[in-house]
Structures are given as structure tokens and as C-alpha cells.
Amino acid sequence: MARAAVDGLTQSGALRRRPSGWYWTHTGRPDVDLRGTGGAPVQVVEQPTGRLLGTVDPESSHAMLHTGAVYLHQGVTYVVDDLDLEDAIALVHPEEPDWSTHARDVTDLTVVSVRSYVDAGPVGLFLGEVDVTNQVVSYQRRRIGSGEVIDTRPLDLPLRELRTVAVWFTVSPPALEAAGVKPPDFPGALHAAEHAAIGLLPLMATCDRWDIGGLSTASHGDTEAPTVFVYDGHPGGAGFAERAYATAAEWLTATREAIAACACESGCPSCVQSPKCGNGNNPLHKPGAVAVLDAVLDAVLAALATQSTTA
Incomplete structure (x- = not known):
């Protein structure tokens, strides 16, 4: 054709x-x-x-x-x-x-359908369709060199809507606490894990981090659990989330290792900070991100091993 x-x-x-x-x-x-x-x-x-x-x-x-x-x-x-x-x-x-200048935005995500999932006890790994709404609401001016915030200025830009494909994982609060992440640190730990996962996905899929987006929350309305979403930034999806789901063990292992191997103390652009973060890279909890990914990997790898044994 x-x-x-x-x-x-x-x-x-x-x-x-x-x-x-x-x-x-x-x-x-x-x-x-x-x-x-x-x-x-x-x-x-x-x-x-x-x-x-x-x-x-x-x-x-x-x-x-x-x-x-x-x-x-x-x-x-x-x-x-x-x-x-x-x-x-x-x-x-x-x-x-x-x-x-650094744009600040607000993102909301609704799960439309689940195509596939791995039930790993306190952890769930999912692939499905989602509706994403995003609006750039303001921007910060920061002093070059020092990074000092000069001011924050409002913007009047329209809401954007996107139906696309996402991969996401959930972790129960008890599992996070058992991994050493305290409830006040849930948002920062999940946020840091989300950033790192987006940054490492190009190792598994033919994409750039600007082709994908993410959302993390300590309690999502649809999953009713702490959740990290990574979604394709293209209408209808572009195959990146499917690739992430298919290679979840390798992808999340590489993500965990990249964070743990970084020599910084509390997070930097090489591990958990993102140049496209609409929340100004706040909050971020680097040690918590490693703990989150340890909990996810332990459960998912055990579930996948059980599936392969019984198949």
C-alpha cells in the first residue's frame, strides 16, 4: 500500500x-x-x-x-x-x-479499560487504556546559576485531553511500609520512581522521554492504592506502554539499578529528577524510590516465575 x-x-x-x-x-x-x-x-x-x-x-x-x-x-x-x-x-x-522558565501543569488520569494484568499479591502490574487531561497553569522564573525562584506567573491555557495506552503498577500501603517507606514519604518515593522509570524506558522501547508521560499518586481513585502510571504521549498510543509491560522485569530492574548506582544524596537529573516535571521535581524521595521498586520487583518476579512454572 x-x-x-x-x-x-x-x-x-x-x-x-x-x-x-x-x-x-x-x-x-x-x-x-x-x-x-x-x-x-x-x-x-x-x-x-x-x-x-x-x-x-x-x-x-x-x-x-x-x-x-x-x-x-x-x-x-x-x-x-x-x-x-x-x-x-x-x-x-x-x-x-x-x-x-519552567512550566507548571496539572494532570489527571482516569482508567478506561484494562487489557492485561499481573496479580502479584500486594502488587499489581497493568496495561490498559486511559484518559489523560493536562493543563499548563503557570510558570516559574528561576535565576540562572543559583536556581532561585524569582516568581510564579499564572497562565490561561486550555485543557488538553488525550486517550492513550498506559502501563501502571500498584503497591499496597502495608507493602510499602514493610519495604521501609513511611506514609509521609509515599508521594515522593512514587514520584521519584515514576521519573526514573520514564527516563529508563527508552532502553526498552524506541522512544524518547518526551514521547511519554507519567503520573504518580499515593492513592488513585480508580486503583484505590498507591500507583505509578507511565503513558504514551500520542493519541491512541504508540506501542511504548505495551513494550514497557512486556519487558517490565527488565525495565524496572534497570530503573532500580540506575537510582541505586547514582552517587547523589537526594536525587539529581541523572536519576530521579526530570526536565519535564510539571511540579518542579517536588516531592522526590530517592531512597524511597529504590524501596518501592524493590517491593514491586520482588512481587512481580515471584508472580511471573509462578506463571511460567504452571504454564
């Missing part, structure tokens, strides 16, 4: 065959979203000159191109004057402020 389309485009003159492949011949670009995110890419335009600097996918535009955001392009720093979502244009001007 794809070859027939290429042949048809070549015959019509839209594509030209060369030794290295096929090339688009028209002056305009085909209206195709190669990443499958949906919607037109947001054009970043330098306001003083009208020059097109580049484009940002619509899913990332709210966090990267909101009004007041610092935007870096080819080593040059710009500040966003206006984000017009209807026309998919962000107007920017060159400036080198002594601060950086």
Missing part, C-alpha cells in the same frame, strides 16, 4: 526518485504529521523580522512556548511574546535574560 502511494506520487511529479531515495519536489510541504501527535506544528516566528525560526509539536507548545517562556534556538535565546494556538504561531523576540 505504501509502495503504491509512492509510485503514484512519483508518476504525478510530487516525488522524484534519486539513488538515495525519493524527494518531495513541490515548493510547499506535504500536510503530514510524521510524529502522529495531531494538529499543526506551532511555528516560532521572530517578531522583529518575521523570520521563521522553527516549529514545535502542538503537544509540547503549551510548556515550551507559553507567553513569557524562554526559548532557545541554535544557541540564541528568545522570549515568547505571544502564543496564538488558533493560528499555531508563537511570536518571539531575541533577549538574554538572567532567568529561565
Whole structure:
């Protein structure tokens, strides 16, 4: 089917065959979203000159191109004057402020259906469809060098909705306490484990951490338990969550080892901090994340071993 389309485009003159492949011949670009995110890419335009600097996918535009955001392009720093979502244009001007910007968002997730699961006693491992709602609500300005928070400024951006595929695990509160995680540390431990799991998933699936999202909570309304979700950031899913579920033992083991092997004391960008965290990487509890993953792995590996024995 794809070859027939290429042949048809070549015959019509839209594509030209060369030794290295096929090339688009028209002056305009085909209206195709190669990443499958949906919607037109947001054009970043330098306001003083009208020059097109580049484009940002619509899913990332709210966090990267909101009004007041610092935007870096080819080593040059710009500040966003206006984000017009209807026309998919962000107007920017060159400036080198002594601060950086960090978007803050609110995410909610509802379980729609469960495709598959592993019952591991106090731990559950699941794959299924979820509805994710997200809204960028504000941004922080932080002093470059010191990281001092200058201020937090509100934003008025629309709510975004996404139906996608997620992998998630639950751990009962008694199991967490038995692993050495105290109830006040549940949120930070789960949050840190979520960040690290997202960062390590590209080892198992052909993706980037910006292609996936996550949510952790000490008590989720649908699971009624402490839960960590990792979901595809593409409508309908892109296969990353399925890969995570299929390789859960390897994926979570690599995640646990990456955290434990990091020499930092309380968490850093190499282990549990995330550059895309909408909560400012707070709270995070690095030792608790290792304990959470130990509890999950012990239970899941035992359940999988039992399944393979009885199969």
C-alpha cells in the first residue's frame, strides 16, 4: 500500500526518485504529521523580522512556548511574546535574560479499560487504556546559576485531553511500609520512581522521554492504592506502554539499578529528577524510590516465575 502511494506520487511529479531515495519536489510541504501527535506544528516566528525560526509539536507548545517562556534556538535565546494556538504561531523576540522558565501543569488520569494484568499479591502490574487531561497553569522564573525562584506567573491555557495506552503498577500501603517507606514519604518515593522509570524506558522501547508521560499518586481513585502510571504521549498510543509491560522485569530492574548506582544524596537529573516535571521535581524521595521498586520487583518476579512454572 505504501509502495503504491509512492509510485503514484512519483508518476504525478510530487516525488522524484534519486539513488538515495525519493524527494518531495513541490515548493510547499506535504500536510503530514510524521510524529502522529495531531494538529499543526506551532511555528516560532521572530517578531522583529518575521523570520521563521522553527516549529514545535502542538503537544509540547503549551510548556515550551507559553507567553513569557524562554526559548532557545541554535544557541540564541528568545522570549515568547505571544502564543496564538488558533493560528499555531508563537511570536518571539531575541533577549538574554538572567532567568529561565519552567512550566507548571496539572494532570489527571482516569482508567478506561484494562487489557492485561499481573496479580502479584500486594502488587499489581497493568496495561490498559486511559484518559489523560493536562493543563499548563503557570510558570516559574528561576535565576540562572543559583536556581532561585524569582516568581510564579499564572497562565490561561486550555485543557488538553488525550486517550492513550498506559502501563501502571500498584503497591499496597502495608507493602510499602514493610519495604521501609513511611506514609509521609509515599508521594515522593512514587514520584521519584515514576521519573526514573520514564527516563529508563527508552532502553526498552524506541522512544524518547518526551514521547511519554507519567503520573504518580499515593492513592488513585480508580486503583484505590498507591500507583505509578507511565503513558504514551500520542493519541491512541504508540506501542511504548505495551513494550514497557512486556519487558517490565527488565525495565524496572534497570530503573532500580540506575537510582541505586547514582552517587547523589537526594536525587539529581541523572536519576530521579526530570526536565519535564510539571511540579518542579517536588516531592522526590530517592531512597524511597529504590524501596518501592524493590517491593514491586520482588512481587512481580515471584508472580511471573509462578506463571511460567504452571504454564
